[in-house]
Amino acid sequence: MSSLKRRYKDAIYEQFARVGKAVASPKRLELLDLLCQGERTVEVLAREAGLSVANTSQHLQVLRAAHLAEAEKRGLHVVYRIADPQVADFFHALRSLAETQLAEVEQLTRRFFAGKEGLEAVDRTTLLERVEKGMVAVLDVRPPEEYRAGHLPNALSIPLSELRRRLAELPRDREIVAYCRGPYCALSVEAVEILRAEGFQAIRMEEGVQEWRQRGLSIEKETL
Amino acid sequence: MSSLKRRYKDAIYEQFARVGKAVASPKRLELLDLLCQGERTVEVLAREAGLSVANTSQHLQVLRAAHLAEAEKRGLHVVYRIADPQVADFFHALRSLAETQLAEVEQLTRRFFAGKEGLEAVDRTTLLERVEKGMVAVLDVRPPEEYRAGHLPNALSIPLSELRRRLAELPRDREIVAYCRGPYCALSVEAVEILRAEGFQAIRMEEGVQEWRQRGLSIEKETL
DNA sequence: CAGCTATTCAATAAAGTTCTTGAATAAAAA
DNA sequence: TTTTTATTCAAGAACTTTATTGAATAGCTG
Incomplete structure (x- = not known):
């Protein structure tokens, strides 16, 4: 050579x-x-x-x-x-490679979420389907700027910091599905904890806007 | 938090x-x-x-x-x-990100290949088309194990190390397209230099087996 | 203009990485 | 069993990276 x-x-x-x-x-x-x-x-x-x-x-x-x-x-x-x-594509490729190759990632996640919510009991496919069809109230708990940049269809925007003050805006007769930035962001975990303590039927969705978009599903943007 | x-x-x-x-x-x-x-x-x-x-x-x-x-x-x-x-997908994502974001990669490549061959003058699309249609002799200059693991359709296998000894196997009336492991592998560059010195019409193809597969084109494998 | 704020710069200590060298191991060959 | 070969291990020197601190800069606000 x-x-x-x-x-x-x-x-x-x-x-x-x-x-x-x-x-x-x-x-x-x-x-x-x-x-x-x-x-x-x-x-x-x-x-x-x-x-x-x-x-x-x-x-x-x-x-x-x-x-x-x-x-x-x-x-x-x-x-x-x-x-x-x-x-962003590259970052997601790295994350996804780490998820599949490193057992520790799943282990850590399971341990962190254990006992926090009844997520395991929920069938993810039907949950997503119900979100997609608008059969549940969808709650975006990220800061307003991020909501404005793109959010799930018909999602209500209440940042986590304002959640306690704005409980009146949420329905008590329907299940509330909270989402945030994705599987490793815990904003929605805290939201679900607050909502359940207040007697709401609340559940966390792991998927964030990025994941939703990657599935080819539609995103709403604020027209400024 | x-x-x-x-x-x-x-x-x-x-x-x-x-x-x-x-x-x-x-x-x-x-x-x-x-x-x-x-x-x-x-x-x-x-x-x-x-x-x-x-x-x-x-x-x-x-x-x-x-x-x-x-x-x-x-x-x-x-x-x-x-x-x-x-x-492998992740590695290619990294490489492709570096190629698009870092001007230095293209610069280095241009400088290394400058003067080595008339690659720049060739229309890549028609070259690939001619390779695909078998209108030129396709030469795989990688070691035989790699050829066996997968190669382009109808490619002739002559490892670079044996090229000088086996010139008789190559056609003088048709253009020879040499390929190796991909854009950053220089085996095919050397092959083209040798062939041209011997009076063959030879040209290098940047694409390797990996890139060929990623385009969705067919790969032949040795049936062992 | 003076004071304020957000960011960067420069210097440093602590920790981690890379390559080298020579010894240790483990499987195959003599 | 001894020798050979391919790989790994262990220790150390040179270098790089990270987080911390305090000073410098650049643009706003009063």
């Missing part, structure tokens, strides 16, 4: 590894997951991921250097977003 | 990062690329990636710990292979 060829290969795989290195840190993956939901400021990302602002900024710059994310200055804030929809 | 939830999230993203860390090293990506072509022993992998055997073994164990690869002892040798076809 010529040394020219060796040098070319080394250089090429080093480029590929830039992407790999960008997704080699748990915190950076959490930030990337948040960015896949929609654009956010450094401050918001830091709060949501439980990091210091300086540390968050440093991680975001790594994502930017690998061209997975891009930044835009808007007044006082810097807003980050994924550089291309392909980045 | 409850600290229980924070601990769950940290644990989950740490699992995802196991996959990320596995693909964070250029050499490990090169090994993974080779494994996506088919199973190989440690020795062969070390030689092909230009690494020491001990180092290769260490990298392979990282891939195994992340459940991206698995090992099987066969006599004196240990044979490694990808743990699941999904791993």
